[in-house]
Amino acid sequence: MKRQRRLGAVAAATALTLGLAACAGGASDNQSTSGGSGSLTFRSWSPIEQTTQQMIAAFKQANPDAKIDATIFNYPEYLVDLQTRAASNTMPDIVGLQPGALTQQYRANLMPLQDCAQKTWGADWQKKFYPIGIEQARMGNPAGDENFYTLPLLVQTVNLWANTKIFDEKHAQIPQTWDQLKATVNQLKGGEYAPFMLPAKDSWLRNVVFLQIANNIEPGLVYKAEDGSDSWTNPKLVEAFDYWGKLFTDGIAQKGAIGLDAYPTGANQFEAGNAAMIPLGAWWIQQSDPTKTGLPPLSEGMSGYQPFLFPTIPGGAAQPQLVGGIDVSLGIAKNTKNPDLACKVLTDWIAGAGAQKLINTFNDLPAVTGLNPEKFTSDKQKQIWTTLTSEWMPQVKYSRYLKTPQMDTALGDALSGIATGELTPQAAAAKVQAEQQKVNG
Amino acid sequence: MSDHTLQKHTAPREWLAGTLFLLPAVVLFGIFVIYPIVYNFQASTLEWDGVNPGRLVGLGNYTRLFQDPIFLTTLKNSGWWILLTIIPQALIGFFLAMLLNEKLRGRAIYRAIFFIPAVLSPVVVGIVWQRIFDPFNGVVAKLGRATGLDFLVHGYLADPKTAIFAAIVVNVWMWTGFSMLFYLAGLQLIDSSVLAAAKIDGAGTWRTIRSIIWPLLRQTHLSLLLLGIIGSLKTFELVYVLTEGGPNHASEMLPTYTFKQAFQLQSVGYASTISAVLLLIAVISSLSMVRAFGSGFLTGDEK
Numbered sequence: 001m002k003r004q005r006r007l008g009a010v011a012a013a014t015a016l017t018l019g020l021a022a023c024a025g026g027a028s029d030n031q032s033t034s035g036g037s038g039s040l041t042f043r044s045w046s047p048i049e050q051t052t053q054q055m056i057a058a059f060k061q062a063n064p065d066a067k068i069d070a071t072i073f074n075y076p077e078y079l080v081d082l083q084t085r086a087a088s089n090t091m092p093d094i095v096g097l098q099p100g101a102l103t104q105q106y107r108a109n110l111m112p113l114q115d116c117a118q119k120t121w122g123a124d125w126q127k128k129f130y131p132i133g134i135e136q137a138r139m140g141n142p143a144g145d146e147n148f149y150t151l152p153l154l155v156q157t158v159n160l161w162a163n164t165k166i167f168d169e170k171h172a173q174i175p176q177t178w179d180q181l182k183a184t185v186n187q188l189k190g191g192e193y194a195p196f197m198l199p200a201k202d203s204w205l206r207n208v209v210f211l212q213i214a215n216n217i218e219p220g221l222v223y224k225a226e227d228g229s230d231s232w233t234n235p236k237l238v239e240a241f242d243y244w245g246k247l248f249t250d251g252i253a254q255k256g257a258i259g260l261d262a263y264p265t266g267a268n269q270f271e272a273g274n275a276a277m278i279p280l281g282a283w284w285i286q287q288s289d290p291t292k293t294g295l296p297p298l299s300e301g302m303s304g305y306q307p308f309l310f311p312t313i314p315g316g317a318a319q320p321q322l323v324g325g326i327d328v329s330l331g332i333a334k335n336t337k338n339p340d341l342a343c344k345v346l347t348d349w350i351a352g353a354g355a356q357k358l359i360n361t362f363n364d365l366p367a368v369t370g371l372n373p374e375k376f377t378s379d380k381q382k383q384i385w386t387t388l389t390s391e392w393m394p395q396v397k398y399s400r401y402l403k404t405p406q407m408d409t410a411l412g413d414a415l416s417g418i419a420t421g422e423l424t425p426q427a428a429a430a431k432v433q434a435e436q437q438k439v440n441g
Numbered sequence: 442m443s444d445h446t447l448q449k450h451t452a453p454r455e456w457l458a459g460t461l462f463l464l465p466a467v468v469l470f471g472i473f474v475i476y477p478i479v480y481n482f483q484a485s486t487l488e489w490d491g492v493n494p495g496r497l498v499g500l501g502n503y504t505r506l507f508q509d510p511i512f513l514t515t516l517k518n519s520g521w522w523i524l525l526t527i528i529p530q531a532l533i534g535f536f537l538a539m540l541l542n543e544k545l546r547g548r549a550i551y552r553a554i555f556f557i558p559a560v561l562s563p564v565v566v567g568i569v570w571q572r573i574f575d576p577f578n579g580v581v582a583k584l585g586r587a588t589g590l591d592f593l594v595h596g597y598l599a600d601p602k603t604a605i606f607a608a609i610v611v612n613v614w615m616w617t618g619f620s621m622l623f624y625l626a627g628l629q630l631i632d633s634s635v636l637a638a639a640k641i642d643g644a645g646t647w648r649t650i651r652s653i654i655w656p657l658l659r660q661t662h663l664s665l666l667l668l669g670i671i672g673s674l675k676t677f678e679l680v681y682v683l684t685e686g687g688p689n690h691a692s693e694m695l696p697t698y699t700f701k702q703a704f705q706l707q708s709v710g711y712a713s714t715i716s717a718v719l720l721l722i723a724v725i726s727s728l729s730m731v732r733a734f735g736s737g738f739l740t741g742d743e744k
Contacts (some may be wrong), residue, residue, distance in 0.1 A: 105490055106492060406706060416689040
């Protein structure tokens with residue numbers, strides 16, 4: 001009997017302990033402080049862990065009392081983590097976000113940042129940033145809401161890259177027009193490499209290539225179709241769908257392009273010299289990160305690469321249009337206990353010592369103008385950096401994103417349907433338009 | 442004190458002790474199984490992005506589900522997956538188990554080799570097989586070019602007609618070792634005197650397999666069948682890495698579509714509806730099996 005009672009007590013204690021354990025967790029142990037001390041949490045998918053730690057170290061050098069606990073995830077896992085945390089009221093103090101739908105989803109959990117920006121950089125703080133970054137930071141805000149719920153950390157253009165080693169060996173010219181693209185692909189065929197490697201498995205990649213084509217045909221029309229002032233079935237956009245299809249039917253893209261992912265496979269193949277051209281973006285310069293050792297020969301100082309814009313389309317704009325936008329932006333949780341410290345960290349990572357560390361790795365282009373890596377490993381790397389940051393980025397006018405995930409998905413699906421021959425350009429345009437009408441109500 | 446009085450005194454105490462012993466398991470079961478199911482069903486009645494307040498739509502998400510062609514594709518793909526995964530996996534696994542149950546030199550190494558794919562990360566397997574199937578630079582295509590077998594130079598993962606079957610092939614490759622291990626365990630439980638008696642009675646190898654070994658492995662077949670059905674319904678990582686459910690949703694499975702709806706399209710309510718249907722299918726499949734074959738294959742009992 002005594003033994004039974006003892007066992008009963010043990011069971012009760014176990015239940016109580018488990019019960020308490022189940023109730024625990026979730027409470028933030030942040031200490032409320034101001035300025036450069038206290039503790040913060042940061043979660044994102046970008047920058048990579050190693051770079052984030054360098055940024056934290058740079059911040060802590062000037063603010064030794066600050067403690068920043070950072071966790072970097074893969075993007076899909078990050079979305080799961082963020083949603084779970086937002087739902088359970090345990091948002092990290094600083095979060096990485098993409099502009100548009102993702103930022104809007106968490107808008108109610110984020111604090112407006114214009115006061116923080118103004119306090120740090122002065123009244124004309126917006127001029128520090130590339131215009132497209134400022135424009136996209138508020139993408140999707142409800143009418144009349146002029147708040148900045150995130151500020152851009154990194155920006156980018158979407159463009160093509162050439163393997164100059166192959167081009168030089170074949171005495172080929174970087175194509176400026178569609179006809180030149182076709183001719184160059186034909187000239188480069190027959191080797192061990194793909195003349196034009198299109199890693200079209202990824203919806204984002206299909207969409208950014210299409211947006212480059214569409215803006216080269218009729219600049220800005222896509223966004224009019226998106227806001228309802230025009231239609232996706234406009235013949236100019238149907239033509240853009242048609243040109244997308246021609247990448248496959250005219251033998252420009254490699255066989256099986258719709259099954260190849262951009263990362264890791266497409267990028268690895270391009271870096272290994274298995275492709276002469278690939279559509280990616282400004283971030284490809286990160287392959288020449290001088291803090292890394294053992295870079296492949298093509299990536300060393302960007303010696304084997306040259307960026308170029310998507311060729312012009314017959315009857316379209318005379319010059320290729322620049323498409324791009326924010327890569328990653330940062331937001332601060334509304335319920336952070338350390339708003340001052342969070343502001344200080346966020347602005348430091350965007351334009352201070354932390355930002356310098358970030359940019360030294362060539363991770364992507366800085367959101368602010370005039371911030372350059374402290375060390376270039378070659379003249380070519382410097383020349384490419386200058387092209388991207390001084391010539392292209394200030395001119396980026398067209399967004400690489402659509403405003404809603406529904407439209408991003410609908411466009412990606414339509415492009416996939418064309419690539420596999422399941423949809424005609426007209427049918428694809430009609431499908432996207434139907435979804436647009438649903439989204440716009 | 443009579444027995445009856447003693448019973449009267451001890452019964453509540455025993456009941457209390459028993460309850461307390463059960464309590465941790467019940468609490469954990471409630472928190473980690475019951476609560477998520479209830480929460481999921483509640484979420485399935487909402488139009489909700491998972492973060493901001495949702496809007497009650499009642500059974501609207503369920504109505505939408507059966508008009509959604511992608512959802513219908515996921516059901517069809519799950520059917521193919523169950524059929525084309527479980528049967529080949531079982532047959533090849535059984536064949537390998539028979540082979541590696543014999544006294545072969547280095548059989549432990551062979552067993553390990555065949556089992557290795559089952560312990561690899563599906564993400565790694567997906568990346569590797571995507572490269573193997575790449576019609577431009579993959580091993581299969583190169584083999585096709587070298588041998589003149591043109592059918593090998595095909596984008597199996599890039600073709601909507603073949604993508605799901607290519608993914609199934611990879612899945613069979615990955616999990617056959619697991620079936621083999623199950624059958625090996627089952628084979629070692631067969632009483633050798635039964636096999637000896639069959640031999641004395643003049644049964645040949647094929648007859649012994651067909652009439653003795655195969656029927657005696659009934660519990661193993663059923664366990665693999667149940668695990669196969671549940672595993673098929675849960676398939677996510679491999680498909681996500683191999684095809685992302687594409688091209689154009691041709692290889693979409695219930696979990697990949699759920700993930701896309703919840704975290705890419707911010708439709709947690711709709712994703713919960715898909716999860717609810719998935720749960721329902723899993724429960725119905727399991728209960729049907731238990732009803733048809735008895736619970737013996739789960740508990741180890743003969744009945």
